[in-house]
Amino acid sequence: MTESPYNEEIRQRIAWFDMNFAEVTERIASAAREAGRDPADVRLLAATKTVPVEVINHAIASGVTLIGENRVQELCAKWDDLDKSVPVHHIGRLQTNKVKQVVGKVSMIESVDSLRLAEEIDRRSRALGVTTDVLIEINIGAEEAKSGVLPQNAEALLCAIAPLAGVRVRGLMAIPPICEKKAEISRYFEKMYKLFIDFSAKSIDNITMEHLSMGMSGDYEAAVRAGATIVRLGTALFGARHYG
Numbered sequence: 001m002t003e004s005p006y007n008e009e010i011r012q013r014i015a016w017f018d019m020n021f022a023e024v025t026e027r028i029a030s031a032a033r034e035a036g037r038d039p040a041d042v043r044l045l046a047a048t049k050t051v052p053v054e055v056i057n058h059a060i061a062s063g064v065t066l067i068g069e070n071r072v073q074e075l076c077a078k079w080d081d082l083d084k085s086v087p088v089h090h091i092g093r094l095q096t097n098k099v100k101q102v103v104g105k106v107s108m109i110e111s112v113d114s115l116r117l118a119e120e121i122d123r124r125s126r127a128l129g130v131t132t133d134v135l136i137e138i139n140i141g142a143e144e145a146k147s148g149v150l151p152q153n154a155e156a157l158l159c160a161i162a163p164l165a166g167v168r169v170r171g172l173m174a175i176p177p178i179c180e181k182k183a184e185i186s187r188y189f190e191k192m193y194k195l196f197i198d199f200s201a202k203s204i205d206n207i208t209m210e211h212l213s214m215g216m217s218g219d220y221e222a223a224v225r226a227g228a229t230i231v232r233l234g235t236a237l238f239g240a241r242h243y244g
Contacts, residue, residue, distance in 0.1 A: 016239035031224035047234035072098040110135040125166030141177035171211030189226035
């Protein structure tokens with residue numbers, strides 16, 4: 001028997017992924033069917049923060065079709081060895097001075113919450129001759145410590161971003177507050193879905209509401225039932241995060 005070339009942590013993370021991927025996929029599909037939705041309308045994004053590139057590439061080879069990175073530095077460190085056959089989203093907070101490091105690499109930036117950030121993405125995108133898809137991050141719980149535009153200010157931000165030629169808004173993203181009860185988190189997801197539908201009904205140039213990114217490892221089924229089109233799962237796929 002040939003010995004695995006991977007170290008113990010990588011072997012463990014691969015084993016965890018292999019054990020959980022099919023179950024997670026089926027639970028997403030089941031939640032969609034419960035809500036009368038087509039499971040094909042919900043995309044699983046593998047959130048790969050702190051996940052070694054060998055594990056990410058294994059996940060892609062096993063059927064993961066979308067990945068997301070939280071940190072610019074980590075994305076850049078993995079980039080050369082990363083299997084680039086699937087799209088990569090930037091899903092974490094993004095500082096304007098780091099925009100140049102992600103534009104041209106990622107297919108979407110999910111965490112746009114200000115005109116200043118959108119303008120920098122626009123500037124860097126036009127310099128490369130590309131258009132960058134973005135989601136507007138909504139601070140649905142109005143939490144002071146969290147990024148995201150407040151719901152009542154979201155339409156004004158959409159209208160301000162609309163003229164930017166290098167940016168294309170394709171939907172909304174949110175990280176609701178931590179809730180002890182499932183009913184509480186579901187209410188935040190339902191508020192996001194209502195906002196998503198409300199904006200879908202408006203005719204704003206260069207703005208389309210195709211994607212609603214919400215739901216993570218602890219609450220993704222509720223998010224799917226509420227209308228999420230992208231769920232971002234890390235721990236549920238790869239096990240507990242390893243820092244160091």
